[in-house]
Amino acid sequence: MADRILYNILQIFVVIGFAPLVEGVTSRLKEVVQSKRGPSVFQPYRDLWKLLHKDEIVSEESSWIFRAAPYVAFAAPVFVALLIPVLTRYPLFFAFMADMLGAGFVLALGGFFTALAAVDTANPYGPMGASRTRMVGFLAEPVFIIVFLTVSFVAGSTIPYIVQVRWITPISNFFEPSHVLLMIAFLMLILAEDGRIPVDSPSGMFELAMIERSKSLEYSGRGAALVKWASAMKFFVLICVFLNVLVTPWGLASGMGLAEVLLAIPLVLVKIFVFILLLVCIECSLAKLRLFRITEFLGAALVISAVAMITRLSEI
Amino acid sequence: MNDSPFPVIFALDALTGALFLLVGLGVVATRQVLASLQLFIAQSLLLSLSAALLGIALGSLHLIAVAAITVATKTVMIPWVLRRTVSAEVYRTREIDRVLNIPSSLLIAAVLIVLAYWIANPILSAVDAPFARINLPLGLAAIFLGVFTVVVRREAVPQLLGLLALENGVFFAGVAIVPDLPVIAELAAAVDVPVVALVVGLLTRRIYTQLGTTSVGQLASLRER
Secondary structure, three states: OHHHHHHHHHHHHHHHHHHHHHHHHHHHHHHHHOOOOOOOOOHHHHHHHHHHOOOOOOOOOOOHHHHHHHHHHHHHHHHHHHHOOOOEOOOOOOHHHOOHHHHHHHHHHHHHHHHHHHHHOOOOHHHHHHHHHHHHHHHHHHHHHHHHHHHHHHHOOOOHHHHHHHHHOOHHHHHOHHHHHHHHHHHHHHHHHOOOOOOOOOOOOOHHHOOOHHHHOOOOHHHHHHHHHHHHHHHHHHHHHHHHHHHOOOOOEOOOOHHHHHHHHHHHHHHHHHHHHHHHHHHHHOOOOOHHHHHHHHHHHHHHHHHHHHHHHOOO | OOOOOOHHHHHHHHHHHHHHHHHHHHHHHOOOHHHHHHHHHHHHHHHHHHHHHHHHHHOOHHHHHHHHHHHHHHHHHHHHHHHHHOOHHHHHOOOOOEOOOHHHHHHHHHHHHHHHHHHHHHHHHHOOOOOHHHHHHHHHHHHHHHHHHHHHEOOHHHHHHHHHHHHHHHHHHHHHHOOOOOHHHHHHHHHHHHHHHHHHHHHHHHHHHHHOOOOHHHHHOOOOO
16 A cells, blocks of 8 residues: 555656656757757756746736646646656555546646736736637537547547557457547647647747747746746646556556666666657647637547547447 | 457558548648648558558458459559649649638537448448458548538649549548459549549649639639629
């Protein structure tokens, strides 16, 4: 019992500690692919360190929501890290506290608070970005629901630890059409949720075109650090759900020993690195969609997930 | 899933089928003419892969011949014919004229896929072929999607590609139901279909030189000059 609690807390620290690294590697690789040198992979850590040591300026016109939002946004992925398989194959102490839908709701809560905070300051770009994020959000919602419905129908459970075992026993389950289609739909969902390139440009500096980034323009100092860190962690958590539950449930610790769990950390990071390579290929070969084309992108994701559900329900 | 005598090939065929369907959806929804041609090539490759898998599993040389012929005609000849006859201007078009916008046509496509499964169900109880459970509904779905592409597109080349995708669907269902599909039938199609592509390609070229557009949807009504 005690070691299950310990590993669960270890998972949280892995998510908190390695999320900026994942962001740094992503941006570095992107720059390398575009024949630039790019910043160091540890640049996000330096940014966070710098921001944490700066003064915070809060508008007098803003309410408590603006001050509370970074903490809520930071807490949401940390809480989700308790629920999902990051390092181990077997359920940990808090795993049965909530299922995948619960984790989705908690992540959505963080997004909701940052959107409210963006509206709160009345900075002209904040509410625009917030409303656009909501648009992407409610278009992504049905895809989320169908993916979770299909996954839980297949596995007979909504707990991610049970789902991941189902896809690889026996191994031929991995090639099920519904599984492959779900993977594609979920990948499109990650691109949309994290503001990656076909939907939003993460490195864009033009406020009028921003979707995800303009929400945190008004933050400074510690608030900015927390919001930045929270978005890196949200990305990390989404990748973990994608890789450990849906795509490659290998490389996770199956024994109870501490050494085995510690060994799982580099293995998971290697998996994430491979995923980032794929992501960088997508980001560098596509152009950003116009705002109203996002409907088509997520509509395609919806249809793919619906087809996955159909092929599953008709028992292929 | 595991009651099949060939679990691995069964799973691979199911995967091929899923990708086949996905590419079929792409033919319905893509915006560029060139992309829809490339998607059609991918669909034909997946069709021949499925035929080859079935040929290996059932020990049928006919199906492997079908796969080879499909690769030769549909991924090499037809694209070559279309690229040669239709001018490059058409392939550079990015925004294709269509009747419905992309999200609604995708939703209708999803309904068509449900319909295909629904129709295939009673037929499946009558067919005693091991792979029909995968190929028949997906083939039917590809037929519907092909017809829907022809309906929803208003450009000549994508309409032709819809027609060819329909034909792919027929073969996708056919290889599972009739394992010893006579090679002569496939050979007939192999000669026939490139000719259709050639005719439509030449017609499109003619329309394009006369009107400067290939939006055949606008040709529905007569107009005095």
